[in-house]
Amino acid sequence: MIRSLLITLCVLSSSLLLAQTDSLGQQADDSTMNFEANYDRPFLSGASSSLALGGYMEANTLYAGTDGIEEGFSFQFRRLTLFASSTISPNIRFLTEIEFEDGTKEINIEYAAVDLMLHPLANVRGGIVVNPIGAFNQKHDGPQWDFVDRPIEAVELLGATLSNVGVGLYGKAFASDLSFGYEVYLTNGFDEAVIDNDLNRTSLAAGKVNVEKFEESHSGLPMFTGKVAAKLRNVGELGISYMTGVYNEWQIDGVEVDEKRSLNVLAVDLNASITSSTELRGEVAFVSLDVPSTYSQQFGSKQWGGYVDVVQRFYEGPVLVFDNATLALALRGEYVDLNDGTFNETGDAIGDEVTSFTGGIAFRPSAPVVIKANYKYSIITDLLGNPPAYASALLFGIAAYF
Amino acid sequence: MRNFVFYSGLCALALFLGACDAFLPAAIPSEETLDGALEGLDQSQRRMHIEGDAAFNDQLFTAETGLGPCFVASSCGACHAGDGKGHPFTTLTRYSHSDGAGNQFLGAPQLQNRAIPGFAPEALPSGAPHSSFTPPAVTGLGFIELVSDADILAMADPDDADGDGISGVPNWNTIPSFITPVPNAISQNGKYIGRFGKKASTHNLFQQTVTAYNQDMGITSTFLPTNPINYAAGTHPVPSGGPVVTDEDVNAVVFYLQTLKAPLQRSAASVEKGKLLFSQIGCEKCHRETLKTGFSPIAPLSQKEIHPYTDLLLHDMGPELDDGYTEGSATNPEWRTPPLWGLGLSENSQGGRLFLMHDGRAHSLEAAILLHGGEGDKSRSEFKKLSDGDKQALLDFLRSL
Numbered sequence: 008m009i010r011s012l013l014i015t016l017c018v019l020s021s022s023l024l025l026a027q028t029d030s031l032g033q034q035a036d037d038s039t040m041n042f043e044a045n046y047d048r049p050f051l052s053g054a055s056s057s058l059a060l061g062g063y064m065e066a067n068t069l070y071a072g073t074d075g076i077e078e079g080f081s082f083q084f085r086r087l088t089l090f091a092s093s094t095i096s097p098n099i100r101f102l103t104e105i106e107f108e109d110g111t112k113e114i115n116i117e118y119a120a121v122d123l124m125l126h127p128l129a130n131v132r133g134g135i136v137v138n139p140i141g142a143f144n145q146k147h148d149g150p151q152w153d154f155v156d157r158p159i160e161a162v163e164l165l166g167a168t169l170s171n172v173g174v175g176l177y178g179k180a181f182a183s184d185l186s187f188g189y190e191v192y193l194t195n196g197f198d199e200a201v202i203d204n205d206l207n208r209t210s211l212a213a214g215k216v217n218v219e220k221f222e223e224s225h226s227g228l229p230m231f232t233g234k235v236a237a238k239l240r241n242v243g244e245l246g247i248s249y250m251t252g253v254y255n256e257w258q259i260d261g262v263e264v265d266e267k268r269s270l271n272v273l274a275v276d277l278n279a280s281i282t283s284s285t286e287l288r289g290e291v292a293f294v295s296l297d298v299p300s301t302y303s304q305q306f307g308s309k310q311w312g313g314y315v316d317v318v319q320r321f322y323e324g325p326v327l328v329f330d331n332a333t334l335a336l337a338l339r340g341e342y343v344d345l346n347d348g349t350f351n352e353t354g355d356a357i358g359d360e361v362t363s364f365t366g367g368i369a370f371r372p373s374a375p376v377v378i379k380a381n382y383k384y385s386i387i388t389d390l391l392g393n394p395p396a397y398a399s400a401l402l403f404g405i406a407a408y409f
Numbered sequence: 410m411r412n413f414v415f416y417s418g419l420c421a422l423a424l425f426l427g428a429c430d431a432f433l434p435a436a437i438p439s440e441e442t443l444d445g446a447l448e449g450l451d452q453s454q455r456r457m458h459i460e461g462d463a464a465f466n467d468q469l470f471t472a473e474t475g476l477g478p479c480f481v482a483s484s485c486g487a488c489h490a491g492d493g494k495g496h497p498f499t500t501l502t503r504y505s506h507s508d509g510a511g512n513q514f515l516g517a518p519q520l521q522n523r524a525i526p527g528f529a530p531e532a533l534p535s536g537a538p539h540s541s542f543t544p545p546a547v548t549g550l551g552f553i554e555l556v557s558d559a560d561i562l563a564m565a566d567p568d569d570a571d572g573d574g575i576s577g578v579p580n581w582n583t584i585p586s587f588i589t590p591v592p593n594a595i596s597q598n599g600k601y602i603g604r605f606g607k608k609a610s611t612h613n614l615f616q617q618t619v620t621a622y623n624q625d626m627g628i629t630s631t632f633l634p635t636n637p638i639n640y641a642a643g644t645h646p647v648p649s650g651g652p653v654v655t656d657e658d659v660n661a662v663v664f665y666l667q668t669l670k671a672p673l674q675r676s677a678a679s680v681e682k683g684k685l686l687f688s689q690i691g692c693e694k695c696h697r698e699t700l701k702t703g704f705s706p707i708a709p710l711s712q713k714e715i716h717p718y719t720d721l722l723l724h725d726m727g728p729e730l731d732d733g734y735t736e737g738s739a740t741n742p743e744w745r746t747p748p749l750w751g752l753g754l755s756e757n758s759q760g761g762r763l764f765l766m767h768d769g770r771a772h773s774l775e776a777a778i779l780l781h782g783g784e785g786d787k788s789r790s791e792f793k794k795l796s797d798g799d800k801q802a803l804l805d806f807l808r809s810l
Contacts, residue, residue, distance in 0.1 A: 075436020199526055205469040207483060255526060265527055301530045303523050304498065305487065327412065334418070352497035355760060370418065382432060390487075391496045391760035397434035 037240050040188045041276070042139055042177060044146035045102055045118060049375045049408045050090055062089040065149035067379075067404030073387075074396050084110055086149070088117070098124040106168075116221075117170050128178035132192075135221070137170045139190040139234035140250045141290045142276035144169055149406030153337035153369035155381045156402065158314040159361055160343055164292045165272065166211035171195045172221050173229070184240040189233070195220050196230030196252035197270060202298055202306040208345050208359055208390075209306045211272070211294065214254060226253035226267070236276075243279030243287075248272075254296070270296040284320040289313060304351060305390065307359065312343025318369070329372040337379075339365040346390065358392035361385055367402075375408035440673035443548045443751050443758070444492040447670045449709035454668065461665025464658040465489075470626055475653030477627040478528040479521030479639045485621065485662065488544040492669060493751070493758025495544025497769055501625065504539035505734055512536065515640045518736070519624040529642040538741075540732035542607050543769035546751045546758070550605070551667035552715045553748065554614055555702035558595040558602050564697065564720045575694050575784045577722035580609040580745070582737030587632040588616050592703065603737055604721045607767040609745035610736035614666045618659055628653045668707065671715060672751030675809050683806025686799055690791035695720055695746040695784070718749035718810065727782020730766070742783060753808040774804050 039047045050061020065085040071078045085108065092102040104118035120134030137145055143161035147168050161167035173194025180187050201214030217225060224230070230252025238244035250272040257265045276290040291313030298308045319336045326332040346359035367381035381402040388395045439445055446458045466486035470476035481501050482488050488499040502520040507513050514534045524530035533539060561579055569576045581600040584590065590601055591613055605611040611620070622628040627636050630652045687693055696718040705711040723743040731742035739745075744767055752774075755763055763772050771777035781789040795803065 072433035203472045207469045
């Protein structure tokens, strides 16, 4: 599988070589692709010295209830992220992203990598890198999004934000209004918590928390993640990404104690400008993994899901003391099947599904700051497919780059 | 313009916020759901109930937190979803310690048919007599635990003295040393009356809970400190870290079970005819409408009249329901009369379908009734003779429970 992907990528990159190439970093604004999101943040735009500091924060209020049982009102400080970037020499740069989640409950080095920019089509990146699976994972900063909650698909199916230690290549080429980009990495992978966790379901999010993942790949084998994307200026970007690796400890001291159990993820993402003020974003992901047949079907071997966002800007101009404010209407529909399969015992479909709709308003007093008001309604079906639970939440949030 | 946009936004927001509650989904009426605490608990009892609820429903064990190595499911709530009946997915298998030919089966009685990654689950020894048990609902059990042994014995008719074809006997079983018998327990040759489980082999909710942790999930406690062993794979009987579930959690879960409300009947007024037929054709001889509880320090449970539709006795249900498997003094075809309260809500926890009788083999109420043989044969024949309208009335009554 890895080999065939590498061959595809070789063919693709050589055909890209024939296309006209341009130097990274000197592009017109609208050609910035999702994979470049980490170097496309406001703190870097006006940086005059070689070291730039910045970050963003996200906080919100939550008022929620399920089936008439009110969960009360809370303030949540979701995350504070600090960026530091440095141009070490003209063709070597460094960026790090350190994240404090839910106060100081979780502190993560989400990203810390050095780029050797050899050629627009072949740049080496090593360190803690963001696995290029889907677009949300690459471009996850709160101030970029018009919703308080992250998409369920990205969080539950892909474990966003997913980053790992590894090394790889990325590059980009242009052919008139069209740009092509690719990223390929080998990184450390997941561990057994993917199917052994107290969520009682298959979860890549649970399988990424292993504190040793920055020291060793749990399976002793690297995980491959690759993405190719194409962007048409002023129209949109389409990306296809794939991730595969072994998640279990299949040998101990050289003795084989289990089969190699693989985990594969395919994601397709799209963002498009329908009109100058209407934006469409979406992503769909398919997860499949090899679960031991003697284990519980509680842990599914297949999951899939996705989301579609439509954001309509309906006002641009002054509001109070802000001269360039914008107001947008934001709608999201999403669905995830966390256990796609049928029961061995009955042949009936396994449930464990969430369908959710969010409507909201996003007010940007200035570009790097967004204040969001969301109403989210979810329909949650349990494993056995019993009558669903209905949940709703009112969320007010602020996200700001600094 | 600046201010207009701002103030109109603010107004919209205020309207939205003012209607906050209206945006939350409606509550499910109490009679439409099995879970929920008894009315009349005091604040500290409610707190304990919530603690037990969390341990029962939200404490999901993993390999790291002690699950297995061999197990059937990873939480109480996985098998007793919404405190209701379970699904074939969590139906468990019990097998005998020996067969007629004198073969001994280590690892009996319960089959742990799943294992954490890296371990082998137990396999059913070939030729072992066995039966499947679909998880029952766990509501109203606090009341059932308080029905006195004397009352249970009074309903028994071992020699069918009244000649109605229905005998009914309690399950006399040994109890483990960690169990304190229920108040005013009656014992015979050192054995006690069981009232929980498909064959009424379990004495009280404490025993049921400790055993469930151990046998259903591979979770050890101070009461049962060794894991079920897969003899074929030599799994470690004793976890190195000591008991996995705390005594506090065991006690909280027992309290939770004791203080779950009894299922509430729906539209009782419109099913009077069915209710009458239920007793006329002899269903009520086993599925006793009314029992009473003894004294309890938990006031809402104490000295109450209840309507569980059971006699808590074993009945010989004939060859169709004879799986060749026994527990305590229950013979192979003997099963405890299951309470019928909550019956009408069964589908809501069984994935939208019905899996009735001890192993879930009946997929409708009618199929369940038609499986009544042995002591139940007479009422089954009476049921068959009913007109379609009367059958419907009887089924409507069952659905209202």
